[in-house]
Amino acid sequence: DIQMTQSPSSLSASVGDRVTVTCQASQDITNYLNWYQQKPGKAPKLLIYDASKLETGVPSRFSGSGSGTDFTFTISSLQPEDIATYYCQQYDNLPLTFGGGTKVEIK
Amino acid sequence: QVQLVQSGAEVKKPGASVKVSCKASGYTFTRYAIHWVRQAPGQRLEWMGWINAGNGNTRYSQKFQDRVTITRDTSATIAYMELSSLRSEDTAVYYCARDSNWSLYWGQGTLVTVSS
Numbered sequence: 302d303i304q305m306t307q308s309p310s311s312l313s314a315s316v317g318d319r320v321t322v323t324c325q326a327s328q329d330i331t332n333y334l335n336w337y338q339q340k341p342g343k344a345p346k347l348l349i350y351d352a353s354k355l356e357t358g359v360p361s362r363f364s365g366s367g368s369g370t371d372f373t374f375t376i377s378s379l380q381p382e383d384i385a386t387y388y389c390q391q392y393d394n395l396p397l398t399f400g401g402g403t404k405v406e407i408k
Numbered sequence: 409q410v411q412l413v414q415s416g417a418e419v420k421k422p423g424a425s426v427k428v429s430c431k432a433s434g435y436t437f438t439r440y441a442i443h444w445v446r447q448a449p450g451q452r453l454e455w456m457g458w459i460n461a462g463n464g465n466t467r468y469s470q471k472f473q474d475r476v477t478i479t480r481d482t483s484a485t486i487a488y489m490e491l492s493s494l495r496s497e498d499t500a501v502y503y504c505a506r507d508s509n510w511s512l513y514w515g516q517g518t519l520v521t522v523s524s
Contacts, residue, residue: 350510400452
């Protein structure tokens, strides 16, 4: 199975700050990576697919980059409604596997 | 719009089975696969398996291979996930999710509690 290592596990930032989350795959997954947002008590929501493509309707302050084994998810200007846990997910191989999540809080 | 509506919360005893349903609407059911993913308290999301809603072919995670069965009813546009031989570690929220080029669009989740 492909292991996905996500960091940090949590972070605290101020409104307007730039926030960056990293995800490392245990082997080359090309660009077969998605990013999801999960708010408390809710299902995950797709934000980024194919490592860098923005899902329709998702604000442009969210972005993703990377290929191979190293990926980055960025919120360019943190907003109060972005409080959530963010997960990466690889789909290069079954089983689909997820990162451990990054909990984003407001300072 | 695309909707996946799951069945309600369940409480089961160790050793029992649970069957969770996932009613799909707003799209052609047989064109998209359905995945099942669970989230135990404080744990990462864990993929259990998927079903090709068109031909019924399934693939399961090795971890659950012996205990999980995923089926679908095309006339009712419902997918099902049955997990047997439940133990306390199976307490989790179980999600169905529609596949679109390996991106997942999720149901609301079903809490399954395993407790004696």
